[in-house]
Amino acid sequence: MADKLRATQQLEQLQARYVGTGHADTTKYEWISNLHRDTLASYIGHPQMLEYMAVGTGEPMAKLRTKFVERMIQPVGKPPEKED
């Protein structure tokens, strides 16, 4: 009992600190959204990667970066309808 309690508390703390972490009730949508956000953040965070993509797509790096940042809002579209 005590251990379970501690585990939940630890998980809550972890989730408060790292948005991308999940738990048994995480939906696929949430996970994939985070996955995409992390991916986009990683592109932006590695200038060489961004440059490579800029060359590949023919867009300037700054534009690409903005595009990526904006796409982070809903990277895989709207959340699915809640079904009760």
Place this chain on the structure above:
Amino acid sequence: MADADFDEVRRLQQERNSLKKSKTFDPSTQRTDNSTKVALTDTFDTTLYDRTGVDKFAGYNTTVGGDDDEDMDMQDGDGTRRLVGQYTATKEMMNEFAQDDDFDPMAAHTKGNQIAERETDYQKRRFARKLSPTRKDGFAEDNGEGRSYKEVMQERELEREEERVRRRIEDKLKSGESMDDIQHEATLKAEDKEKDSSAEGTRKRVCEYLSLGVEELLTPLKKKRWDVAGDASTAATEEDDGAKKSRSSRWDVAGAPDATPVVKRSRWDQAPSLTAATPVGNQGLVTPIHPSSSAVPQMPLTFGLGDRNAALSDEELDEMLPKEGYVILQPPPGYAPIRQPARKLMQTPAPMASASGIGGFMMQEPENARQIGKQMPTDIPGVGDLQFFKAEDMQYFGKLVDGADENQMTVDELKERKIMRLLLKVKNGTPPMRKTALRQLTDNARQFGAGPLFNQILPLLMEKTLEDQERHLLVKVIDRILYKLDDLVRPYTHKILVVIEPLLIDQDYYARVEGREIISNLSKAAGLAHMISTMRPDIDHVDEYVRNTTARAFAVVASALGIPALLPFLRAVCRSKKSWQARHTGVKIVQQIPILMGCAILPHLKGLVECIGPNLEDEQAKVRTVTSLAIAALAEAAHPYGIESFDSILQPLWTGAKKQRGKGLAGFLKAVGYVIPLMDEEYANYYTGEVMGIVLREFQSPDEEMKKVVLKVVSQCAGTEGVTAAYLKEHVLPEFFKAFWIRRMALDKRNYRQVVETTVDLAQKVGCGEIVERIVDHLKDESEPYRKMTLESVEKVIASLGAADIGERLEERLVDGVLYAFQEQSIEDIVMLNGFGTVVNALGTRTKPYLPQIVSTILWRLNNKSSAVRQQSADLISRIAVVMKQCGEDALMGKLGIVLYEYLGEEYPEVLGSILGALRSIVTVVGINSMQPPIKDLLPRLTPILRNRHEKVQENTIDLVGRIADRGAEFVSAREWMRICFELLDMLKAHKKGIRRAANNTFGFIAKAIGPQDVLATLLNNLRVQERQSRVCTAVAIGIVAETCAPFTVLPALMNEYRVPELNVQNGVLKAMSFLFEYIGEMAKDYVYAITPLLEDALIDRDQVHRQTAASVVKHIALGVVGLGCEDAMMHLLNLIFPNIFETSPHVIDRIIEAIDAIRMAIGPGLVMNYVWAGLFHPARKVRTPYWRLYNNAYVQSADALVPYYPNLDEERLVRHELYIVV
């Protein structure tokens, strides 16, 4: 030092040793036993039994008597023989009760726990406070029930009036004036006609209280009240009043025939109120009475608490009354038994003299099972077994045992009982019970509601017999439910404050912190406006205690909600024109804020200072004093910044300091003293010069408080930049030494500390020599405390400034003085030891001429009768050993070594420990090679001492042995080292971690010296022992041996040992490997493939712990071989470990997850995550949970590295197109 001295000392020593009569100790060689053979009749455990020589059977009867058999003839018998034996109880049993059985071994224990027991009178005043009625929530929609702010303020005003009148009367009575013909004007005017009945009640109380000859004071008030009633009655009352005025004493009242005898009873006629001190039942008011207390009718104390007067139970009545021909009637519907308030029942209170609450003579009453059963309910229904249940708990939790039918209760009653049960579990339950109950309370807090919860918790907290633990738990409950209740808590804010505020002035630090936490949470929940409206009426409360605690609580509110939010209110309070108490409290709040928040006040410093600035010139002396103290607190917190904020008050502060006298001056001086260090050089210099005049004058003050303040000011001024050494030397030092370096100052602990501190601070500026020069002669003073004070000052000064400043002549006087003080001490004190050590170390090579003298002092003291003296001198040797080496006194050290060596037979463990410590320090500085006595003699003597159980001895021996093993292992034979190894195994059981660590390290040194084989064999054998700690330490030692002697010398033997079909041994081997691989790190790469088959076997074992330990081995290997090309092996191990992720035991699963994490480091996240993706969205939650745990770990530790390895998602909009770009 002359050799003759040494010989003399040694001779004395030998005499002492030979007196010890221990046959096993041979004084000529100093060895315990010089024969290698063991006598078969000897006892080996010398710590318990003496060795041979002493008659084993001493104390026993060695012969069987022929004629003195006591059993055979009976002195008191009638001479005839009985055929049946007489059996009776033993003497001890019969005498057991004959002794004085008043002594209760638990009494001291139970008393100490109660909080009220250790409180000061001031703190006990908290019991005088009552839980006030519920207040209105100004923010709530329906405004709820309870009293409004206005009503509370009115009541406070009445209280003040009451207090004023009472004081007035006291003054009059004291001055002996007659009260008759003075008409006092009441400050309360007629306009408050609409005052509620409670106000009326208070006024009446005033009358009753003041009883004799005071009615007159209030008659105007009364008359006005009756005026309202109507014309007809007015006349009558007017007349009546006239009559009243004419009579001079109340005796006339009875004389008047027709007047209804409304005799005012003097307060002597009444039983004192029981309720004032207790929280429950403020009769007639809306005050919450604890729900259960009314249900349990109270027995008046006068009846005696004995069982004789206990109410008859139903069973007893059944037994007494005839059964036939009678019917037991049901009580008529609506019947409720009359419950008299306890106050009425109680005519004269029983004197509370004895512990049982009853004074005077009492008949001894036999213990009665019935009563015991009543007192100690073994099991509360619905609660389970509690840790304890106190008599006082019955008052609160009695309802739970009344056996009422829960099916017929209303929801509210059920709720109340539920809360009661949970609280009882929290308060008295076992830890697991507490935990669950606390959780239930927290989770359901909003369903229960604030009212029912607090009405039960708060009276519990006001209980007088509350203990620390209970208070802590209840406070914790409040803390938790505050979070959940949030704004529902508002009506109860004041009640909570009444209970929690006393925590703020508790002696216990943690209680204070707890109190602060609650108040800050409370203010966050209730909001600033509500907090202010709740606490405002208490700011000018008549009781100083209430004002004080309120100020502290306000400071906490300020720190929780921010100073700027509270500042406008504070400003208004500090300028209150109505009462000086309000101003005083306002300033006190400002004083508490910096004490609480420290330098966090800096952004708001100006506001705070300006807020209290005008109060420096208040008309009330108390307000002025507290203002100066507040400024001191602000300046202290702001140091070294913020002088510009104090600009506005510098002038009044300064004039105040010049004008004031006595107690007021102390505060102002303190403030000036704290402000000066903030100033820049020039100003500081100027102000110091100015203030020093006052300070020097006050040096003569007899007031203790003033002494403290001037000392503080002096040390602060001395610390400021602008003050020069020349100035201090010329103006301050002579006065200072004249006033404070006197014997009397050393007698009081607080003065003592202050003087030492100030002297050290002065020395920082004027230099070491100057100060030491002045006080060095006191080292030879006749008063011991004074010598101590001097030496402590000298020690601190020299420790911080060094001895370079000390001239040749002074040096002589100093060493002489220190030696004198050291020798003359009557109680061995650490201060003397520290002082001596510091002085000698600071002087360094300059000590050389004095060393012979010092050493001879030490030697003589080493031979002293008193163990404390011997211990102290041994300790001194360890302190000065380094200096002796610097002075080149190797010969002297050799002699000291020999003397110490001869003292190894010391019987006091504390002293023995110190002697070993001294030996160690000599070995350290002299070096193993030139050590006297030679190591080969010393070490064998240490081996038996290793068996000593005393921690200090163990620690020092192991340290010494370890050092020898490290530096000079070759001096001793391998056999001796092996013997030591065996002794060391026992050390692994030591409680102190330092000892176990030292023992482990020593294993490493010994293994290095004599090769690992033998040591390892010893250690491997030790893996078979039962004790867990011992096995763990052995495993650690094996790891260390492997580290020092290279793993290949150890691993084969270890792996071979794993083949022993015994779980403990195999586990031990794995554990040892775990440590081994942790220690050797990268070296592991050469052994990975060798060890893999063993790990394979271990990881598929049936035993959980086995797999757990194997997993920790894997973890350490994997972390060692990161990037070293062992990926294939790691992958293989991962395959074996991965199925274990469904383990549930916390230790096992933790190790497994750690191992997987470590392997992820070794082979990269991509491969490991391939295992993880499969389970993240598995239909079964039991499967998903551990997989998510793995994912979270990977995500936290290497989120970026995961990006390329996320699985490919099929749906069009989920594809990460950018990754497919190819240039």
